[in-house]
Amino acid sequence: MTDLCEHAPTRRALLGTAGALFAWSLMPRMASAAGARDSRFVCIVLRGAMDGLSAVAPVGDPAYGPLRESIALNGETGAPSLDGFFALHPAMPNLARLYRGGQASVIHAVATGYRERSHFDGQDVLESGQPGPGRTQSGWLNRLAQALPAGERVRPSGGAGGADLLGVGVTPPLVVRGQAPVYGWAPPMIARANDETVRRVLDLYAARDPLLASRLREGLDTERLASTQGGAMKMQGNAGTPDGMRRIAEGAARLLATDDGPRLAALAFDGWDTHAQEGGATGRLAKLLGGLDDALSAFETGLGPRWRDTAILVVTEFGRTARVNGTVGTDHGTGTVAFLAGGRVKGGRVVADWPGLSAQALYEGRDLAPTTDLRGVMKGLFEEMFSVSDATLSRDVFPGTAGIRPLRGLLA
């Protein structure tokens, strides 16, 4: 039973424990209905286009080794096999552990609807949830927060700061920006201004500059919430270093773990544009994947008992060329992977309609062909996690996706 044609217009072969997903997706949604759980959702954006063919290597595809030459992964490089066909990058032991424990899965040969190769437009499409670049100043996660059905808010009341959304970084990623209020938070790096000075500046803004007043007030509220959890956090780290990824995840997990804190969060990690010296089992990409792996582990630890209600989705703007390039790296491509991790995830599976890597199968003769639309993945997730209807998702959150079926059964 490997057919999912009930749910998707294209034939979706499910590698791994396919039957389970099929069976589950036919069952009425009950346990997953919002209200029964206090759900957390985290979106991690990897900026720069992560190489999905190295993160989750199709070692069973005969074309893979020759295409990837010296950076190819295989059993000898210590990459743990996921299902006999795909192997996980060896720099991700925590994700491998979660996968084995049924709390992580992989969606392969996935892409947004964007088919050019500009990072910035690609990220714009990925984060805005719009069919093309430059269409909007709001992100899909923000619009999702606005679309949550009344009575099924992710949080019963406003709580401190009044925001369901957490955006990590001095400037929160586009995916979380929009009309719904957002906590902005970044690891603090410097001493704080004293309360009296803060009050006076706020008073001055209230009188003269409403925009700056609201922005400053939000920033202060968020910091207050973050610093009451676990004392003064003295953090540092850049979102493009492995250490920085872990520290950012620790701080975000602390905010999400609180009872009256935000329930939806977005963060971005930089530096995935591996055009040169990408490395195989070790090297540049391995270090980044190791940082992502540490960050997932930090979420698991930091969320504590909330981990079981959490789903983390890891996405990137597009993939990289199937063939290694002239500088032992890879150039901008199309299809790639997305990761799902968390206690809510029905894990231990690679979900893919594998297109193959033969010369004829490659998209425009160079890239992994995308066979799963990332927006279908997201719609399936949010439908089950937050009881938002496909009609609402297709209209308000991912406009123009009425023809893309939600990929259901990804959650436990």
Place this chain on the structure above:
Amino acid sequence: MSALPVSAALARFGLGARPGSLAAAGRDPRGLFEAEMAAPGAGLLADPALPDGTASLAALYAYERTVREAAKASPMTSGMASPAASADGAMAAPRGMAASEPAMEVPKGPQGSQGPAKDAAKEPPKEQPLPTRMHWAEVSARLAHLTTGEGTAGGFVERLVRFWTNHFAVSTLKGGPVRVLSGPFEREAIRPHVLGRFADMLRAVETHPAMLLFLDSTLSLGPDSPAGRNRRRGLNENLAREIMELHTLGVGHYAQADVTALSGLITGWTVSGADGKLAPPGAFFFNPNWHQPGPLTVLGRTYPEPGFQRGVDALDALARNPATADFVALKLARHFVADVPPPALVGRLARTFRDTGGDLRAVSLALLAAPEAWDPAARKIRSPWEFVVAALRLPGGFASDLRPNAFLANLTALGEPLWSPAGPNGFPDTLDHWASPEGMKTRLDIAAKLAARVQADPGGITETAFSQGALSDESRHALAFAESRQQAAAILLMSPEFQRR
């Protein structure tokens, strides 16, 4: 003619007022900016102590060799000399650099205790590794120039330098070589051309080792070149793509085939290694052995004759492309005037660019002459760099800490680490980006930190910083009733009139 106060004009187009700026501007800040543009050597940073890019990269090579040899000689201590990681390949030791980068660190002691006196009391300052010292020397030269340098009372030209450096962004996050080259890149590829021809700047940028290394082009090799046929290496299209997408045309004006062809045209543009076999160590050179042969077509124009020149010709054609004029005009107007600038202004700048063959002096003058640019409504907020620089130009103690690492740490905390954007698109340039909740909160913390050393009366500082009528009654009131000089100084830095421009 304009209701824009003089001090507000200095914030919008320049670096903000310093002692003497308001007097120099009189009632005509535009005249001050134009006079600074007309001065001989405008835009240049003359500091004889700073080595050029080639010497900087050669010094880094020599330093890395020393570290490797020291590690070999005493393997027990090699863990401490982390730049040795660069021994394993072209990606030179970003990790080692980060470990030895105090500028990126949280103050070690209790919060707020990062004064030099206190640090010195704890332990004598350790000498920083050579790449860090080189980087800091570049930063120090800028700090001196921006705060008290000649020709920067107004500072329009320095803002142009900043704009173009961000347009042609390289990032020290790439690692060792780009880190030591980021300062020379700005001095050699940007500054000489900010009032010259765009085409000249483009050529200087794309042939500079900093850009070639940053976008992985130094090892890009024509697959059918003599060397390409012997080796298992080939094209890297990263630089070619960003030349068209970010440096000239903007996205949507070219196809994948153009990217591939342009990357072929610039094969062989590379940087000499430590051995210096084909060119002096650290220098740009053209390696014909790596150059892709055969005719190549970019945007409908075919470049038949292999060699260095056809890459330059392709760049010149991109500089002349009308899309480039539109792209540059929009970015300039967005930077100086408004996130969504008046279309008439953008159109006029683009026309000037096209009519003058990309004469950036003429384009900059057209911006200063545009009535739309003098709208009294302040639609932008100072970027973190503009904010910190403006604060350091004030009298009364704001500039008592001009250490480069303190400057770098402030910019990093504010989300605009110097010469270190996350990607080749540089830092965003919009109100929403910089006036984020987290950004505003961090600004307040930085303002309090900078103000902590102020000993002077707020009255004198205010007179230097704001022209008649520039400061609102509410801001004046808040300054007058502050509970300490330091608090007044922090409020001054955070006042809407200091933040907005």
